[in-house]
Amino acid sequence: MKFGIMINEGPYNHQAADSAYQFAKAALEKGHEIFRVFFYHDGVNNATRLAVPPQDDRNVTKMWQELAEAHKLDLVVCIAAAQRRGILDADEAKRQGKDADNIASGFRISGLGQLIEAGIQADRLLVFGD
């Protein structure tokens, strides 16, 4: 089956991103396909490369990066939600006149249309949130 995944909460404050990761990992191991993972609301905070969780804790951003690299996952961060919360890629930082960007490699910033497309293309769209 082809799944779309939506993540609506940030890492560490909420378990949504962890649960989504566990689901995605299990689904991929069973031979299913993940069409796209879309990060919305505070979920965009999963995409910062500047987080430094304690060494004895999991690193949620890194978990997604590694899973994405192993399975060529499309990790998409909503641009409107990201701009509100200070998640920027190099192009956006330049466009907005900011002095730095912070998006982690493996994630890309795009629009809400990517979420709707995931809903259309996937057999099931799963929402992980509060």
Add this chain to the structure above:
Amino acid sequence: MSTIKKFFYVNRKAPYGTVYALESLEVVLIGAAFEQDVTLAFIDDGVYQLMKNQSTAGIGMKNFSPTYKALGDYDVTKLYVEKESLEARGLTIDDLMDLKWEDEDDDWAENDSIRVVTSAELADIMSEQDVVLSF
């Protein structure tokens, strides 16, 4: 785009206090461009999103409630409000905005967008959907 799916947006939170309602509305508006079959549901504190005469002057936040009035122009014409959620909060449909949509196939007749349904009816509607987005 050839595929038309039934998109169902479940709004569960009050309009202010958290950003879910505002960002849900942003998805609905963007999604409208994809010409899918769109339905919105308002349950729990989500019914407060449709209250008339909202004022945010005291909380320093933007009052985005006028945006709901534009939904009809985006062909978002099915807004279901759960009866039990209204009643639990001492509200009736008269407390909600008078949202209309114009039917171009019926000489632009004005129709009500909001329909109050029971929890059981809403469950039936939900079971017919393809994509359920919960906010």
